[in-house]
Amino acid sequence: MKLEEYVDQVVNGLPCSRREKQDVKDELLDHVTSMKQELMEEGYAEQEAAALAIQRFGPVAELKSQLAASMPLIDKYVRKWVLALFGLYVAACSYLLLLSPDRWHRRRFTLEWKERMLRHGAPEYTYIFQNTKPMRTLFDYVFHYEHYSAYTIAYNLLGNIALFMPLGLLLPLLFASFRNRHRVFFTALFASLAIEFLQFWLALGSFDVDDLLLNVLGGLCGYGLFRAGAAFVYRQRSREADKSFSTLS
Known part of the structure; x- marks a missing residue:
């Protein structure tokens, strides 16, 4: 078997994009060719050296299985698009939560309200724009649902969860260091806390500790989706590797 044929069989069917597959092929062919040259320098004939180099690298199915298992969930070319998607997500969140014209329009009302309450000697009413008691807002939606529209309840509950799911x-899809639920938990918590603080400090919204709980829950739900998707991908790769091994053995 020629080295090119051997490398083609190994690379064919790897779980990656065409460009990444070509990179793996070029690198593997370079290594096999280098070993062949070393064997020829030791005195082996060209065909014998090629056969021995292939033998040392291992059977096609076994090497393909090892490469497939070591491949990341997304290769470097697809990762660029996912990274761009993450940047778009951050930009969209920044706009919706801090930069939208609607929030800055409501800011004027919030500041005027606080100023009016202070002028009339009722500073306690300036705190209607914050909630520091866990579950207070959630219980209010449950036990006094008749005071709210279905849209308001869904927007504030499901919206806060969905916002942090991405x-x-x-x-964890982009960075292996985040493939840990504790890191995702604290990242979602601190990100949500920063947003809530900025909204309150800039008078762009209310500070609500229940929003923190829902945001963190959304982050953990997104992490659960990642874990389920990763398990499915690795299971499929294992099946493909087993199928390839049984076909070539």
């Missing part, structure tokens, strides 16, 4: 999904 964070829990994309971070």
Whole structure:
């Protein structure tokens, strides 16, 4: 078997993009060719050296299985698009939560309200724009649901969860160091806390500790989706490797 044929069989079917597959092929062919040259320098004939180099690298199915197992969930070319998607997600969140014209329009009302309450000697009413008691807002939606529209309840509950799901999904997909639920938990917590603080400090929204709980829950839900997707991908790769091994053995 020629070296090119051997490398083609190994690379064919690897779980990666065409460009990444070509990179793996070029690198593997370079290593096999280098070993062949070393064997020829030791006195082996060209065909014998090629056969011995292939033998030392191992059977096609075994090497393919090892390469497939070592491949990242997304290769470096696809990763660029996912990284761009993550940047778009951060930009969209920044706009919706801090930069939208609607928030800055409501800011004027919030500042005027606080100023009016202070002028009338009722500073306690300036705290209607914050909630520091866990579950207070959630219980209010449950036990006094008749005071709110279905849209308001869904927007504030499901919206806060859905908002942070991409964070829990994309971070571990892009960075192996975030493939840990504790890191995702604290990242979601600190990101949500920063947003809540900025909204309150700039009078762009209310500070609500229940939003923190829902945001963190959303981040963990996104991480759960990542774990389920990763398990599915690795299981499929294992099946493909077993199928390839049984076909070539």
